[in-house]
Amino acid sequence: MEEFDFLVIGSGSGLDVANVAANQGQSVAVVEKGPLGGTCLNRGCIPSKLLLYHADVLETVERAGAFHIDARVEDVGFADIVREVNEEVEADAESIRQGLRSSSQHSLFEGEGRFVDDHTVEVVDGEDDGARLRAETILIAAGSRPAIPSIDGIDEVDYVTSTEALQLETPPDHLVIVGGGYIAAELGHFFGTFGSDVTIIGRRPNLLPEADDEVAESFTERYADRFTVHTGHTATAVSESSGTVSVEAQPYEYGDDGGIVDDDTSVTVTGDELLIAAGRVSNADTLNLDATGVETDEQGFVETDEYLRTAADGVWALGDIVGEYLLKHNANHEARTVARNIFGSDLEPIDYSAMPFAVFASPEVAGVGASESDLRAEGRDYATNTYRYEETARGDAMKAEGFVKVLVDLDGEILGCHIVGPDASTLVQEVVVAMTAGTGTVQDIRESIHIHPALPEVVQRAFSGQFTRGGHDH
C-alpha cells in the first residue's frame, strides 16, 4: 500500500487540482487509464476544433465568389489534416505523461482506478496493475464516454463514435449521424464541408437542444440547406450489408408524455458510415463506488453538494462525471472551486449562473444564461430584443447572416444571450463577463464603448434597442 496526501482519478481537469496540491508540497497520486490529458485533449475539444478550423478555411475559400474573388480549391490533403491533428494531440498527451513521470511531487499510476473503500483505490488493467493507493483526500474526475442507445441491431453493425470519427482518414461518401446535439452537428459540418453527404437524425424538433429555440430553429434551417435533416425522429433499427449501413427512424414526440408516434412518416436512410453521437454517460460505473459512501443519481452521475463534496468524507468530484454541464470550461471552473475548497481556508459554493456554450459549426452558435423557453417554463416576466448581423457595418462587410437575441428581466438584468452567426463563440464572451464581473445589467454592454465598425457592435445594438415584453416573432 502506498500512501499519498492527495489522489485524483482521471487526468483531465482533475490534473489542475492535482497540480495545486503538488504546489502546496503535497504528495500526489494520479490514476489514469487512458492517454494523459483526458477527453478534451485526446478525443474532444482539441482535436475536434483543430479539425473544424480546416473546414472553416475551406468554407472561406468556397465563399470567395460572393466577394468577386475567383478562388478554386485544387486539392485537399484530408489524410494529412487528420494525421497532423492526431500527431499533435498524441505529442501533447505524451508530454503530460513525461512531465508526471519525472515530477518529484506527482506519482502516475496507469490503469483503471477502482475504489476498495472511501480512501483506498486499487489500479487494474494497466502498466501499474496491482498498485494499492491510500489518500486522505480523493478527487473523482473520471469523466464520461459516448452513450450507445439501444437501437435494434446496433451490436451487429459497424459504427463510429466521436472518438473514432476524429481519426477517419477519408471523408465517408454518405455519413449517417444518430444524434442532434452539438457533437453531432460539429462532426456533420466537418465531414460535410470536406465532401461527405450528411444525414442527421435527431429526436427533438430542432438540432442543438442546448440552444434557445429561435436560435436552434435558425441553425436547423440553415443546416438543412446543406444536409439532410430528420428532426423529430428517433433511430429504432440499424442493419448492414456489404458496406452499406441502413438506419430506420420513427417519428418521435419529444417531452414528458412523448415517445414514438405511430404514423407513416418513418424514414430509412442508408450510408457508408454510421456515427452515433447521442449523448454521453458517466464513467462512475467503472469506479466500484459501491465500496464507498459516494452516491450517484439515477443517471449514474456522482452526486455532490454545492462545494463539490461527495457523500463520502474527504472525497470530491468534478467535471463530466458530476453531469452538471458536460463542457471543458465547466470542468475547469469546477476544478478552480474544488482547489479553493480543498486547499483554501473557507468553503465557496460553485456558481453556475453564467455558463456559456458554443457550437463550432456553420453557422456558429453560442449562448449564456436562460433561454426563452426556460423563462416561459419558470413563468418569469422578461423582455427580449434581437439584432441582425447584416444591420451592422462589419456584418454587412462580411455578408454575414445571423442574429443576437437578448433576454432581460423588467429591471434590465441580463437573463440570457443567444447568438447564431460568425464568431458567436467570441461575441458571447462580453456578455459572460458582464454577468459575472459587471453589474449584470444591460448598461454594462450598452454603455461600454464598442469599436466601430467591429462585429461586437451587433451585441451592443441587441442590448441597446427597444425591448419587447414576453417575446415576439422574427
Ligand SMILES: Cc1cc2nc3c(=O)[nH]c(=O)nc-3n(C[C@H](O)[C@H](O)[C@H](O)COP(=O)(O)OP(=O)(O)OC[C@H]3O[C@@H](n4cnc5c(N)ncnc54)[C@H](O)[C@@H]3O)c2cc1C
Ligand atoms: C467530440 C467532443 C468535442 C468536445 N468539444 C468541446 C468543446 O468544444 N468545448 C467544451 O467545453 N467541451 C467540449 N467537449 C467536452 C469536454 O471534452 C469534456 O467536458 C471534458 O473533457 C470533461 O473533463 P473531465 O476532466 O470531467 O473528464 P475527462 O477529460 O473525460 O477526463 C477523465 C479521465 O478519466 C479517465 N478515467 C475514466 N475512468 C477511469 C478510471 N476508472 N480509472 C482511471 N482513469 C479513468 C479517462 O480516461 C479520462 O482521461 C467535447 C467532447 C467531445 C467528446
